[in-house]
Amino acid sequence: SSAIGTPVPALSPQQYAQYITPTAVSNNPSTYDTLERGTALVDQKGIVNEIVLRGTPSIKLFNSTGIPAFLKSQGVPNSQSENGVTSNWHNGITEYYKGTSGFDTAKSDFTKAYDASNKQFQGAQTFVALATAPASKGNTGSTSGTGNTNPSDGVTLPVIGFISYLLLAIIVIGLIVFVLLLVLLNALFKRGQRHKDFAEADRQATVAAQQIQEQEAQQVVQLVAQPTPAWSQKTVKQTAPPIQQVTPPEEQQRANGMLGTSVASFSAAPVAPMQSNGIEDYPTVDMGMVQQNGVNDTEKTIQFPANKQRMVRGGNRESGGGGQMELEVITSTDPGIKRQYKPNEDSVFALKGVRTLNEQLQQIGLFVVADGMGGHANGQDASRLAIQTIIDYVLPRLMYQNGASETPEKLLVDSVQQANHAVHQHNVDNGADMGTTVTATLVIGTTAHVANVGDSRTYLYRASEGLSKVTRDHSVVASLVDAGIIKPDDIYTHPKRNQIYRSLGEKPFVEVDPFEVQLQPGDKLLLCSDGLWDMVRDPEIKRVIETPTPKLQQLGASLIKAAHEGGGEDNVSVIVINVIEHAPQPLKPGLEPIYVQENVHMPTRL
8 A cells, every 4th residue: 555645556467466475574663664554464374463554663553552552642532431322222232131120121221222313223112112012021031041032023932932832743743643543544444344244245145146046946947847838839949939829709800890801810020030249230210319208218219109198098997897097108218327328228118008808998008118138239139029029929919819818917927938938049049148127017907917027126106105116126135135134225235236136038937026006096107127226216216206297208207317316327217107087988999009119019910
């Protein structure tokens, strides 16, 4: 450096080196006179401890010993008292950090410091508020010095408090983990118990199914030992056996104006053999969006034209006398939600009419729901073959026989047995493995004859008695309920709920369960596949049937909708027969098809 006001000569970069490297000088004070004023003297550690002040003999260096003399020579007193801001601030800080015992004094000192600064010292004003606030007092460290303080906000967090919070957090987390472990262990225990229950139920179901199969086998042996029934005397080569020739009696020919003609017998038109492997082999009938009874039917069906408002009337009971009733019929079938892109394996048939018996007119009706099994189109083939065989067997005998040769119950049971033989023979001839359930109702007069095989059901709804199941399921879970092994509600969740031990097509002979219902005005018969009752429990079916509707067609749509809302896991088909009472009106013999499935044909001579 140089004296103030003395020009500093410009230096070249090469001249900088002499000033960068320190030069050692002798400790002899006389040598200081040669040094420039302001030269720093450093020790061996590089620390500046002296500065050359001037080259006079009186004061040569500016150091700890020379400062007082320098100040004195300049007329500066040795000490200076602190001003009010500094002294009060220092005192306030000291008192504040003593803890709650010094808050009042600290508050006073900070106030004085604030006033002494002409109210410009905002830090003092801040500490006045901290010393005043109760929350700050509670968080300030004590005089013991065991706390860690934060002077920036005046908040003290004792070490013991931090440890307490940490322990509390650990305890809370531990409790949460413990509760979660308890919940997990409980869920695992319940799951294990549920697996044990299912395993036990499965074992019991297997035993029950084996027992049922043994009983069925014994029944087959007994049936084989009995005289061969008339319907089985022919070897069936077609998918549906031709109807036996029936000669109408002379009285019936006269009633129908057939005397003088060469009609001595008739047979139903045989059904075309079902050799297809898929629904694409069936003929396509472009019917647009076919509406069946007011409901969009997803299956392509042949809807015979019929006056839906005309009701068939008949005499009371099978004799034809007494009061008259009408049958109002609707049908609905749907593939379901989960199977909407697969062939509908359900098949439906509904027909009502009037026949002449003992010179009296009598109302009749034949209604069938079949649920096919076998996958893809095989189940569809089985259900339609069964229906074709039943109508080929029943309708000619129903219209051209006086009824003395066989009862309506036997007629219906034999038709189902004939259907079983047809499906079984188809399996044998084609190496197939298809089958079907069936529930069928034959109404004659005011009596409904019901037959079923499998788990398709027929219900009776009567306002005074509610909903009751007419048929009995031939399923494993139904046998477990009957044996008291499981509860009735368990049939909807049991792992073997879809296993049936009796169906058409499995064996050459099948046991058919017959039932009889005496109809009353106001009754409703409901025929359905398991796609309805497995998705909609009986109380809900009852509620839907009881709900008033302007037209009966809406009831079928409501039942299909309920099955969809229940899951829609299977094909669902329903037939509802409503029995109503009307004033007597003239009756005319004839048949009125209500619903005929595609590829199912009415007998040609009826």
